[in-house]
Amino acid sequence: MAIFRTAILMLVLLSTMALLAEPRSDTNRVFSPCSDASLQRSDGFSFGIAFSSRTSFFLNNNNSLQLSPCDRRLSLSSSNSQLALFRPKVDEISILTINTTNFSPYEFVGELAMMP
Structure with missing residues (x-):
């Protein structure tokens, strides 16, 4: 009887381990980072951080209308802006770092804006 219980317990344990070890893609x-996407567990998602002067996030230097870095009306590419892109997975704790070899975020006295 004890051998039967042990065999069933081992079978349940092995089947549970097989489910947990299943590779998730x-x-x-x-x-x-500017596009909408549906996500599920283990999916990667993209987001970015834009570094630029404060005025470059406003349309036509109008300080009352601040736009998202994803807005095509902004000219971030021609205003010496920098972009850091990340793609962590859902339910994953990540440490995000920015390569500062050729870029110093301290040079931008303006803002950093996150792209959803």
Whole structure:
């Protein structure tokens, strides 16, 4: 009887381990931080941080209308802006670092804005 219980327990344990060890894949094929995407557990998601002067996030130097870094009306590419992109997975704790070899975030006395 004890051998039977042990065999059933081992079978349950092995089947549980097989389910936990199943490789999960990233099903999110949207890599742009400015695009919408549906996510599920173990999917990667993209987001970015834009570094630029404060005025470059406003349309036509109008300080009352601040735009998202994803807005095409902004000219961030021509204003010496820098972008850091990240793609962590859902339910994953990540340490995000920015390569400062050729870029110093301290040079931008303006703002940093996050892209959803």
